[in-house]
Amino acid sequence: MATNQAPRTSSPPAPSAGLWGFLAQRWELVTLAVLAIAPLVIPALGGALGGQVTNLFIYCILALALNVMVGYTGLVHLGIASFFGIGAYCLAILTVPMYPFQIGFLAAAVIAVLVTAGTGLALGAPTLRLRGDYLAIVTLGFGEVVKVTLRNLEQITGGMKGLNPVPPPGAGVTLSGIDLGKEFAIDPRWFYYLALLALAAVVVGMRRLENSRLGRALVAVREDELAAQAMGISATKVKLAAFAMSSAVAGLAGCLYAASLSTTADPNAYDFNRSIMVLCAVILGGLGSIPGTLLGVAILVGFDTVLAPWADSWIQQMNINPKGLSYLSFSGWRLAIFGVALVLVMRYRPEGLIPSRRLAAELHEGGTGS
Amino acid sequence: MKENAGPAATPLLHVDRVTVRFGGLVAVSELDLDVPEGSIVSLIGPNGAGKTTAFNCVSGIYTPSSGSVRFRGKRLERAFTPGTILRALAVGLLTGLLFAAAAVDVDRLWMAVVKRGMITGEPFTVSGAMERLRGYFRSELAIDQMAGKWRVVSADGSDVLAIKRDLGEAKLVRDALQAKVTARRTGPGTIPDATDLDLRDDGAAPVVALPPVKEEVLDRLAGGKSRIRWRGWLGLLSGLILGAAGTLAVWQRGRRSPHVVARAGISRTFQNIRLFSSMSVLENVLVGLDRTIPGGVFSMLLRTPKNRRDEAEARRQALAALEFVGLSGDANRIAGELPYGDQRRLEIARALATGAKLILLDEPAAGMNPSEAGDLAGLIERIRDRGVTVLLIEHHMNVVMRVSDRIAVLDHGTKIAEGTPAEVRRDEKVIEAYLGGEG
Numbered sequence: 157m158a159t160n161q162a163p164r165t166s167s168p169p170a171p172s173a174g175l176w177g178f179l180a181q182r183w184e185l186v187t188l189a190v191l192a193i194a195p196l197v198i199p200a201l202g203g204a205l206g207g208q209v210t211n212l213f214i215y216c217i218l219a220l221a222l223n224v225m226v227g228y229t230g231l232v233h234l235g236i237a238s239f240f241g242i243g244a245y246c247l248a249i250l251t252v253p254m255y256p257f258q259i260g261f262l263a264a265a266v267i268a269v270l271v272t273a274g275t276g277l278a279l280g281a282p283t284l285r286l287r288g289d290y291l292a293i294v295t296l297g298f299g300e301v302v303k304v305t306l307r308n309l310e311q312i313t314g315g316m317k318g319l320n321p322v323p324p325p326g327a328g329v330t331l332s333g334i335d336l337g338k339e340f341a342i343d344p345r346w347f348y349y350l351a352l353l354a355l356a357a358v359v360v361g362m363r364r365l366e367n368s369r370l371g372r373a374l375v376a377v378r379e380d381e382l383a384a385q386a387m388g389i390s391a392t393k394v395k396l397a398a399f400a401m402s403s404a405v406a407g408l409a410g411c412l413y414a415a416s417l418s419t420t421a422d423p424n425a426y427d428f429n430r431s432i433m434v435l436c437a438v439i440l441g442g443l444g445s446i447p448g449t450l451l452g453v454a455i456l457v458g459f460d461t462v463l464a465p466w467a468d469s470w471i472q473q474m475n476i477n478p479k480g481l482s483y484l485s486f487s488g489w490r491l492a493i494f495g496v497a498l499v500l501v502m503r504y505r506p507e508g509l510i511p512s513r514r515l516a517a518e519l520h521e522g523g524t525g526s
Numbered sequence: 527m528k529e530n531a532g533p534a535a536t537p538l539l540h541v542d543r544v545t546v547r548f549g550g551l552v553a554v555s556e557l558d559l560d561v562p563e564g565s566i567v568s569l570i571g572p573n574g575a576g577k578t579t580a581f582n583c584v585s586g587i588y589t590p591s592s593g594s595v596r597f598r599g600k601r602l603e604r605a606f607t608p609g610t611i612l613r614a615l616a617v618g619l620l621t622g623l624l625f626a627a628a629a630v631d632v633d634r635l636w637m638a639v640v641k642r643g644m645i646t647g648e649p650f651t652v653s654g655a656m657e658r659l660r661g662y663f664r665s666e667l668a669i670d671q672m673a674g675k676w677r678v679v680s681a682d683g684s685d686v687l688a689i690k691r692d693l694g695e696a697k698l699v700r701d702a703l704q705a706k707v708t709a710r711r712t713g714p715g716t717i718p719d720a721t722d723l724d725l726r727d728d729g730a731a732p733v734v735a736l737p738p739v740k741e742e743v744l745d746r747l748a749g750g751k752s753r754i755r756w757r758g759w760l761g762l763l764s765g766l767i768l769g770a771a772g773t774l775a776v777w778q779r780g781r782r783s784p785h786v787v788a789r790a791g792i793s794r795t796f797q798n799i800r801l802f803s804s805m806s807v808l809e810n811v812l813v814g815l816d817r818t819i820p821g822g823v824f825s826m827l828l829r830t831p832k833n834r835r836d837e838a839e840a841r842r843q844a845l846a847a848l849e850f851v852g853l854s855g856d857a858n859r860i861a862g863e864l865p866y867g868d869q870r871r872l873e874i875a876r877a878l879a880t881g882a883k884l885i886l887l888d889e890p891a892a893g894m895n896p897s898e899a900g901d902l903a904g905l906i907e908r909i910r911d912r913g914v915t916v917l918l919i920e921h922h923m924n925v926v927m928r929v930s931d932r933i934a935v936l937d938h939g940t941k942i943a944e945g946t947p948a949e950v951r952r953d954e955k956v957i958e959a960y961l962g963g964e965g
Contacts, residue, residue, distance in 0.1 A: 256650030
């Protein structure tokens, strides 16, 4: 009788079952297709806009990394930017001409990702027994420690100057007569596609994680740690896995970031502001939801890095603000709009713009746990 | 229930004189309880009698203040293996290296080993790097470059002893000064002509004038070697001790955690239902099956065929478990949406999915009407028939009296009676505990 039951109930994969799961999957494919074709159709993406959108993709990867911790596992992480930074600096150290290593982008990225995962484990192992707020403070502190360390290890990281020039990916690689390094340096679309590819890979990985044993364990630990343990799940190991995965993906984002800027920028680029920005994007979009996280980044970071500069230049062009008054420039209102938007979303849609099925249920049905 | 006679037969669960104190309050006092394999044993008593506390002791949530809990004759603790020590040492070593790196100034070490390898224009080699690394720890003088000039510097770069335009000249000065420093370290007798080296060189090599170096600088350079080694070892050792001891301490504290008990084969449900309420019903059971699904992170990310098969198999088992408790129609519903009685049955399905040999049910019939409670009693018996032993806390006397092979009665943390349902029903103390005595 169990066999009668099994095919019928399990034919749609249950964790993403129903019309919504199906649509969500389609939605991502459509978005991917549009983004893949866009540079061929929109010439602006070959210019500065291409770089901005690439940056957006990198932020998306970073936000998905944070989502593993905050969304799935329910651990508040206020220092994701530090892992972003560690990834960026690792890649830079392994590739800049200043140092003897100068290995290829791919190998350097793999090492950098492993190093960030290891750092995540090293931070997580002693601290994951802390709960909620305490862990948040630890990660906040860690973020500051990394920033200050990067600044103070001047011999290694170049201090405030950062490390540069980070060669473009594919530097020195010639593929059927095309010097990839040169192409990357000239045309931002190469980087656009690289970042898009990385983002797609991360999204696929996250989706698989969600529907896997480990993904279920992460959510179980978030929902009720004690009950999860009573099912034989080692909460510590599961949280460590979350920490390592989150750090590794953030490190990958850092690699792309450093390579796209061809510098690590100074350590302040990896400070608390960036962590909070990404956290806001994840919360705005929907904790634990992949499309939500992507949308959150598109809105928040897109607003900040694409829309605000564009609005500023438009105001200037229209000669609305000839005297340069600060309240008439769009950037002057940037943070205010940002804050109001967050307040409104949290008031009317606490589960985020595209909530995960799981979290929406949690917030609206009311938990049954104690 | 053939267990009664044989003295050799160890009970599945053996609770031996367990006492649990919270501060001054004694929640459970000297509890003895045996649960024979394949039976249903009930723990009853008025509210606050310590039943759930006893459950929490068995399932590893509390550690008893005294006494022991044995499952199949074994204490439910993580075993102390060589792996435990190795892990602690590995963590200690990592901490030690981190501390040592900080103590010997990793920034200057990097400069000495990596950057200096780049300045002379020679290709960077691993052996060269190793040589410079050794040089750093021997606190040997080195050559550095700044603003197009060559400098003879101390290993950490903090002392500049000479500045030369010519690299060859700088090297000669470095060697000569190094000889002086070494002589100072080993005592004047060991290198007899140490002072001659600075003025004369054989053959066509130019004679180099040694810059004046203050005595205290030479002393400092001579002492640098022992200083840097001392710092390095101290860092390594303190990190090693701290890391290893910390790991062991944490291991010790987590020795009897609920997941260790669960993996040994004891599963439980909770008095106040603790489902993963935002997950689907099926997923809840899949979490229970977690331990039985093989494969690591990479097979999951690559979604290998084996991983797909394992997941499909787990799903099939989960559906079978739902079928067993009568919830197969609700597999895709959100657990939190289920009616109360169904949530309790889902908890049982989840606990069964872990493959436990002993299942602890904490008031599974709470809030049920007599008909539902009757169904539940049937379910408990079917669990027993599957070969799973049941330890039950329940207030519904109909359920208890129907299913139990043995009943233990707790009052104020003490066991006041134990026996078959018929015996317990007649027991004076039990009646007094439930209805209140005159004392």
